[in-house]
Amino acid sequence: MRGRSATSTAVAILLLALGLPALAQAPAPFDMTPERGNEQPPAPPPTAEPPPQQPATPAPTETPPAPPAPTSAMRYLIPFDTLELNGEEARQGVSLYLTPAQAASPAKLDLGYLNALVVSPEASQLRVDINGTTVLSSPIASSASTQDLSEAIPAGVLKPGANIVEFLATQRHRTDCSVASTYELWSRLDPARTAIRFDDPNAVRLTEVGELAATGVDADGRTTVHLLAPGLQDSPEARQAGLVLAQNLGKALHVPDLRIEIADTLPAATPPGHLNVVMAPAAQLPADAAALAGQGTGQPVASFEQGASANTLVLTGPDWKSVEAAAAEIGKADPDADPTVLPRRADLAYPILRLDNARRIVLGDVGVRTAEFNGRRYTTGFEFALPPDFYSNMFGQATLMLNAAYSSDVLPESQFNIYVNGQIASSTPVLRLGRGFSRDTPINIPMTNFRPGRNKVELEVLLQTEADKACPPGLTQMAPTRFVISANTRLQMPDFARIGAFPDLSAFAGTGAPYADEGSAQVYVGEGGPTLASAMTVVARAAVASGALMPLTMSASPTPDRDAIIVAPLAALPADLVRRSGVAGTVGSGGVGDDSLLDSFRQSSGNSANPFDGIKAWLADRLGLRPQNFWLVRADDGAFVPQSRDGVILSQVRQPEGGVWTYLTIPDETHFLDATRRLAETVNWRAISGRVSALGADDPAVVSITPNRVTLVQTQPPSLTNYRLIAANWLSSNILEFTLLLGAIAVLLTLATWGLLKTVGRKS
Known part of the structure; x- marks a missing residue:
């Protein structure tokens, strides 16, 4: 036995010398290469410590399993x-x-x-x-x-x-x-x-108009309305009824992404996230909805047709005016709804408070929870809504009163960051006050990135410790609690100026301004089904975003002294409407308006041969402003030149006669509906701003152009407090005027002092 043991030992020593046991017995190294089927996540927002670039992920070599087949229930x-x-x-x-x-x-x-x-x-x-x-x-x-x-x-x-x-x-x-x-x-x-x-196969069948919000979304997160409306394009009254329907469906369905398809027939099946709508006067109702024709001969009717395809809403009446009244009924405001919060939506689960003036927001009231955290980066957020005439984006600060606690091992270089609408607004080192306890610690937030409508505030804490630098095994799983944030943390919003500033597409996209507050606004819609569907899409999206309806009246010839919405391809617009649109009628390089566009961009970016423009650009960069803030005389806005035929354009112009006109247009009408739907997607819709916002088929994001000139329109009763805030914001946006005003005041004060001393001073 000893001989065999000695022989085995010798063999083992020989194998060890050759390295074979190391290959056979050593544990396999931990594989950190990407697995098949993985994709890289989108790039994170900029922070104080940007993440390293990730290696490219190889294309998947196998097809992922198909999702479960949708069922009716x-x-x-x-x-x-x-x-x-x-x-x-x-x-x-x-x-x-x-x-x-x-x-x-x-x-x-x-x-x-x-x-x-x-x-x-x-x-x-x-x-x-x-x-x-x-x-x-x-x-x-x-x-x-x-x-x-x-x-x-x-x-x-x-x-x-x-x-x-x-x-x-x-x-x-x-x-x-x-x-x-x-x-x-x-x-x-x-x-x-x-x-x-x-389990109940009939549970998803809708029976009442009040259940429209139960339509829900499909497998892509969208809601599709199949609209069957005989004669919809035959009269202005029919098209106006269609625009009223689109807005009220947007409100009633409570979904962010609504697609309206004008159909010739109803689909045979109604999958999840789809709704059929039949809209016509009683005499024109198709056979599928004829059961309600008798009721519709005497009064407006909005009801689900139980004999038709599942989830088919029928809107009818004696004529198109009655059909419009039936469409308006489905989006009727809930009398028990709280006017201080935005209507709840499928993608907005937590309360969003409306702020009309100074107000304190307790974060626990808007969805933020008290939390204990033992990691390295903690994030939370909340939202609130500002009125359409919010005018304090260059003046004033909101204050976050932070209630939080930090453990003793958190290093001073840790940071507390605040983002507003995706832009960094504040970055504060974590200072342990009172042995790591912060009660009502104020953190100022400039209101530069606030805008009319919905605003999103994100809080981010970056925690660093000595233990993380060493990173012993198991620390990521067993680290003790390092940070606690209380839901009693508050955001204090100060008084802010309120006055309409036009053009401002962000106010239109976020609140429907200036049309939601009017008795009636003019609407011009070009011919063709895609154009009408595009108009219905954009007014529905505005209603969804704002929670408010825009009273609209069809007009074949809008008058420039009144507000208007105009929807048509550029080639289909009359020459006068093109001239007033702020959009050039020619596409691409060398087109009309190219030189003015280049000049405007050169001036706004500070790239000019004028040395004073270089100084203004340098000051703007140091002070976080734009070169336009240093203009004494602002240049006129030139016509925007479309850069592609398939790019949809949203443009707003205040006419010399006083009306605010908002255009939805495109050079090539064959792409109109698809481009409008892409613009109406939430991520793109929230990026709309300035006087022009454009989105081409190949553009990764919305391109917006800031207006050179803004007209202020009074929206509130006269008030010295409001006038003071308006003046403060205006002067903060116009630095040279502010400087000249200070200089004039100094000169007047000097002259007054000289005169006073000359009159009453001691005489020798």
């Missing part, structure tokens, strides 16, 4: 084309409207997701809460391919009306403890695999 949950939970702690809420039948039916929650390879499954958790009850909880462990989860929803969790569904992710890195590594953490939910399935 299901509701998709995600009102976006994708939903990604990023960072170490992420939360995204959506609102799901249910009918009484849907709330009472037994149901299951389905969810499909894919996560980044670097997410540690031992320390990461994905959770779904419905109305505060946890329905699904699972470790995050699906980096190779999309994983499908399913869980029964307990009885009593779902309720009729609005339900809050929250997707929450706690994610920790496998090996890295740096702040930069937190940007590599993501879990992507698949909208086509995330839904509620009802």
